[in-house]
Structures are given as structure tokens and as C-alpha cells.
Amino acid sequence: MRTISGLVLFLTIVVLTSCKDKPDQKPTPPPMKKKEVVYQVFTRLFGNTNTTNKPWGTIEENGVGKFADFSEKALAEIKDLGVTHIWYTGVPHHAVIRDYTDYGISNDDPDVVKGRAGSPYAVKDYYNVNPDLATDPSKRLEEFKQLIQRTHDAGLKVIIDIVPNHVARNYEGRTNPEGVEDFGASDDTSKEYDVNNNFYYIPGEAFKVPEWQDGYLPLGGDENRLADSKFEEVPAKWTGNGSRLAQPHFNDWYETVKINYGVRPDGTKDFEELPDTYGQKDYKAHYGFWKDKTLPDSWHKFKDITQYWLDFGVDGFRFDMAEMVPVEFWSYLNSNIKMKNPDAFLLAEVYNPSLYRDYIHQGKMDYLYDKVELYDSIKHIMKGYGWTDHIPVVQKGMADIEHHMLHFLENHDEQRIASPDFVGDAELAKPAMVVSATISTSPTMIYFGQEVGEPGAEDAGFGKPTRTSIFDYIGVPHHQRWVNNNKFDGGQLSEEEKNLRDFYKRLLNFTINSEALMGEYREIHFYNKDNTEGYDHRVLSYVRWSENEKLIVLSNFDEHKSYSFDFKIPGDVIAKWQLTDDDYPISEKLYGEIEKKLSVSNGQGHIQLELEPLQSYIFKVEE
Numbered sequence: 001m002r003t004i005s006g007l008v009l010f011l012t013i014v015v016l017t018s019c020k021d022k023p024d025q026k027p028t029p030p031p032m033k034k035k036e037v038v039y040q041v042f043t044r045l046f047g048n049t050n051t052t053n054k055p056w057g058t059i060e061e062n063g064v065g066k067f068a069d070f071s072e073k074a075l076a077e078i079k080d081l082g083v084t085h086i087w088y089t090g091v092p093h094h095a096v097i098r099d100y101t102d103y104g105i106s107n108d109d110p111d112v113v114k115g116r117a118g119s120p121y122a123v124k125d126y127y128n129v130n131p132d133l134a135t136d137p138s139k140r141l142e143e144f145k146q147l148i149q150r151t152h153d154a155g156l157k158v159i160i161d162i163v164p165n166h167v168a169r170n171y172e173g174r175t176n177p178e179g180v181e182d183f184g185a186s187d188d189t190s191k192e193y194d195v196n197n198n199f200y201y202i203p204g205e206a207f208k209v210p211e212w213q214d215g216y217l218p219l220g221g222d223e224n225r226l227a228d229s230k231f232e233e234v235p236a237k238w239t240g241n242g243s244r245l246a247q248p249h250f251n252d253w254y255e256t257v258k259i260n261y262g263v264r265p266d267g268t269k270d271f272e273e274l275p276d277t278y279g280q281k282d283y284k285a286h287y288g289f290w291k292d293k294t295l296p297d298s299w300h301k302f303k304d305i306t307q308y309w310l311d312f313g314v315d316g317f318r319f320d321m322a323e324m325v326p327v328e329f330w331s332y333l334n335s336n337i338k339m340k341n342p343d344a345f346l347l348a349e350v351y352n353p354s355l356y357r358d359y360i361h362q363g364k365m366d367y368l369y370d371k372v373e374l375y376d377s378i379k380h381i382m383k384g385y386g387w388t389d390h391i392p393v394v395q396k397g398m399a400d401i402e403h404h405m406l407h408f409l410e411n412h413d414e415q416r417i418a419s420p421d422f423v424g425d426a427e428l429a430k431p432a433m434v435v436s437a438t439i440s441t442s443p444t445m446i447y448f449g450q451e452v453g454e455p456g457a458e459d460a461g462f463g464k465p466t467r468t469s470i471f472d473y474i475g476v477p478h479h480q481r482w483v484n485n486n487k488f489d490g491g492q493l494s495e496e497e498k499n500l501r502d503f504y505k506r507l508l509n510f511t512i513n514s515e516a517l518m519g520e521y522r523e524i525h526f527y528n529k530d531n532t533e534g535y536d537h538r539v540l541s542y543v544r545w546s547e548n549e550k551l552i553v554l555s556n557f558d559e560h561k562s563y564s565f566d567f568k569i570p571g572d573v574i575a576k577w578q579l580t581d582d583d584y585p586i587s588e589k590l591y592g593e594i595e596k597k598l599s600v601s602n603g604q605g606h607i608q609l610e611l612e613p614l615q616s617y618i619f620k621v622e623e
Helices: 007-012 072-080 137-153 276-280 283-291 297-312 327-340 353-362 371-382 390-397 426-438 477-483 495-513 525-531 571-576
Strands: 037-042 085-089 092-094 123-129 157-162 166-168 256-258 316-319 345-348 367-369 405-408 444-447 520-523 539-545 550-556 563-569 582-588 595-601 604-611 616-621
Touching: 037 495, 072 137, 085 316, 092 157, 123 137, 123 297, 137 157, 137 297, 157 297, 157 345, 276 283, 276 353, 283 327, 297 327, 327 345, 327 353, 353 367, 371 390, 371 405, 371 426, 390 520, 390 525, 390 539, 405 426, 426 495, 426 539, 426 550, 426 616, 444 495, 477 495, 525 539, 525 563, 539 563, 550 563, 550 604, 571 604, 595 616, 604 616
Parallel strands: 037 085, 037 444, 085 157, 123 166, 157 316, 316 345, 345 367, 367 405, 405 444
Antiparallel strands: 092 123, 166 256, 520 539, 539 550, 550 616, 563 604, 582 595, 582 616, 595 604
16 A cells, blocks of 8 residues: 655654664575465455446445355465465455445445445454455354465465554444454543554544545445545544644545554654664564563554464465554564464565665564565566666665565556556566566565456546556456356466466466575676677576576567577586586476577587567576
């Protein structure tokens, strides 16, 4: 969850450990033997087979996916794609418009809900799940429990969202476990700030709904008795992105309120800081550090929430906008999570590269989005104006934390690759996907529908096309053709779409079974630029190896240009691989249709290659 407007405001209340240059330390050894692949799926959209796609359409008009749609067959097909973890996006009970009062759920006000279906990042009840997703809303927790079991039975692990920076404006925990007090229930609302208040307040002022812009009306102007440009909140609370205005801006996260972690309005801390030396310590030491400390109430509340979901069977969490929350809190939360489940998968949304190492070492995150460095670089190359030269530079700069930087080309925040505003053609992602999935030891993530070229072209209501809507009920056409009326066999896909999915399946399955991709990396791009006639900045190459596997990866990012050259493996790589002057057969691991040899002479490797537009090779040296 991100927005351009309003982010500056939160800086005054987020105090993080000092931003340092890369620490003088060895890279963190990978904690796993093989690569991991996360399949992000927007849960309410996955199984929806309705194709009406009316802007602002209701469930009855546009349909909605359910937990039950993730059948054994569907999960088996996802697993077979080369996936190890599923991130079920939008599971916690967030604010919705549909009337569920028959199930003991209060109605939500369209004036503080984005879209007809609501934002998954405006959580209303952390101890329950979205009633839209259940076949029987009264048994929604049971149905999610069953989905977790089916997912585990399929050999996959479960990730859900936790959004510690903010909650829905109308937060109401009606299903809290015994002894759990609601957010804000004991707050002193006469104060802007108190260390144990869960929210920040604007005493003496009532909340006002934003002034709508550009013709916007809640629900697209459809009649609703609560859509009256009013929402009762006295006193007003700070908004989720840090706005301190009683009437936030339309571009603020006005549907949410900011959580107080004991950071005063002037930015100073009301809790003990974590010593810098703890960046070198494990989660057990972090757990011990906080165990006897007096901590703000919000810290305990979110710890209890994550412990609840771990007990429920969840295997990990994706943390929304983690950099807007103090890094010390993450040390506390994540060490508590790891004490319960040392293998928990912890992924955080952080966009400031100067903070990466703090959140990894001090905050004990397993993985962060590699958005600003690798994703942005690859996107520029895909669009035609970036040079592949930049990718080895990015990887060198990330060398000490490369394992922790999760790679992706799509997620719910980013434009679909096939949308005109990105590159307009899913085929252009093939070389980028090979590089993203093989250049480091980090996990790879794909977004549902990416593997069949989904363009995100629908006008769903709130927001605009190019991103598949996370706010409204909508069908996802390319993905629906793969779902094929819940057969999950791709029966309606075009040949082009089938071939694209086959490419993803080949690539992802190779990555999760390759030992070398958890081993060493060396770029050979600049060596070939200097020494190979015809090789240029639209091509990228590097080698990956382990004791038992030696790989050569080569990708052509150009959609028009073919290459033919005497590709070279530098002498120092040949020496590390302990290859003598001889010919070595090499097998191509994506499609296996090419027979080539690596010829080593005078200590240098040579491969005569032809490279078609958008073609990639992953060669394994056979000894």
C-alpha cells in the first residue's frame, strides 16, 4: 500500500536506528537449501468466474471469489507451477460495504471505504477474516482454517498480511479472544499523544470526510444511506499516512488511522532503543532484550495478533509499509514470531534503500521488496531505455544482503506488465523474469495472472486500470481463462497464453530445484562487452555455481534484435570451476532444445551462440 501524497508527514513521527553505510560484515548465509517462490493471489478475485465487470458492481453483479475456490486441484496446479508459498492477500477482516449485520458485523460507511469491496489494508477486525470470502459468513474462520489445511496438504506454506502502521477508521474487534481489548478502548482521547494510547488524536476537532476530487463519489454515486459525506469521529484521529488534519486530503489514506508505537509527535521515542550491536545478534538475543522492558500497548497488541495467526496455522506474514513503523518494534515482534516458529517467512514492504540493512539486521526481517533497485532497473530495460549494465552494479551494491531482497516483476501495487502503461506485452517480461529469478539466492514472487499475461485493463470503480483492482469486485479475464469454470486446467487459454504459462512453469521449477542458484554469483557481462564482438547493453550474462552445478545465464532484452557471437567465460571463472582446456557439453535447462559445447582453450571459455529476440539460456556445464 502506497501513495505519493502525504508520505512526508509521517517522517516526523518515525524514528529509526541510524542509517549507516553497508556494515563491515560477511553476507548472511542463506537459511535454506533451495530457492523459494511466492505466489501472491488476491483472494477475493482468484476463483471469481463472473465476467460482467460493471464499474462499482456489487457481489451479485460482478461476483466474488471464495476460500472454497482454492480446491485441491487449484492448489495442486499452483504447486506444479513451481511455487513454495502462497500469499493470500486480503484475508484479515477489512472494512466492506456489503451488509453483514445478520452475522453480528456492523455496517461500514462508504465515505471511509475505498471501492465497493474495500481496501485489504483497512483492517477492521484482526481476529477474523473477510466475510466476503466465506461460503457461509458465520463459519468464515472455519473455512479459512480448512483452506490452510488444504494448502499444507498440497505441500505449500501460507502467508497473510499484517498491517501494523494503521487500521480501518471504523475498527471494531467483535470476535476478540477472551482478555483481548480493542484498539483505542482505553485511550485517553483528551491528549494528542500518550505512550499507551493506540492512536494519535486531534483534541477538540471532529473528523471531516475529505473533499472529493475529479468527480469522485463513493460507490460511484450509487445510493447508500451512509454515503452522506459524514463520518462520526470525535476527536479526530491522525490518518494512516501520518496526516494530522481533521479533514485529510483525498489522496491521503483517509480510510485508515495511524497506530501509535510510542513515538511522540515531535519524533522522539518513549521506549528503550536497541543497541547497534544487536544488528549482529540472532532473534533469540532480540527476544531476550525486550523480555523485561516496559513497552507501549500497541506493541503487545500486534504481538498477540501475530501469535494468534501462528497458532491458527499461518506460516508467515507480509508486513505492509514496514518503514513507517519504528525498527525497534520489528525487533520485538519478529523475535517473538521466530521464538514460536523459527521457520516463519517474514516479508516486509520497505522502499528506502538506506533503511534496508536496519530492517534486516536490527528489525530481523527475512526479506524486503527489491523494488527501488532491481525492479525499477529491469522495468527501465523492458521499456527500452534502460541498459543492462546497471543490473550488475545493483547486485554488487546489494552483495551483503542479496539473499534478503525478494525479487518480483508484478504485485498488487505495481502495473501489470501487459498493461500499455508498462510494456503492453507479457512476452517482453521473459528475459526479465529469467534474470529476476536466477540472479540471486533470494525468493522470487509472481502475482496471480502474471503467468498468463493478465493486462489489468478493467475499470473496476475506485482507481484506474493497469493494476488489477484491490478495491472492487471484478473478474480477471486472462486468469479466468486459466480457471476455466473452476477446472483450473487452462482450457480457455489461447496458445500464446498457454506457452507463457509453460515458460513460467519451466523457469520456476528449475529455480526451486537448482543447487547453484543458492551458491556463488559472478557477472560476466562487462567482460563480454569488452571482449565479444556484437555483444551490447541489451544483453545480460552471469554465472552461478555450487559444488555440484555450474550455470551460465544469458538473456536478450531486445524484442527485435538477434545476436550471433563467440560468447566468452573469463579465465578466472574457468579457474574457479577447475576446467582444463577441453570441450564440455552444456545442456539448456529451460527448453533443452539446443546442443552446444563450452570450449576451453588457453584458460578461457568460448560458446558459439545465436540469441533470438527476448530469448534466454540457462546452460548447465556437464562434466
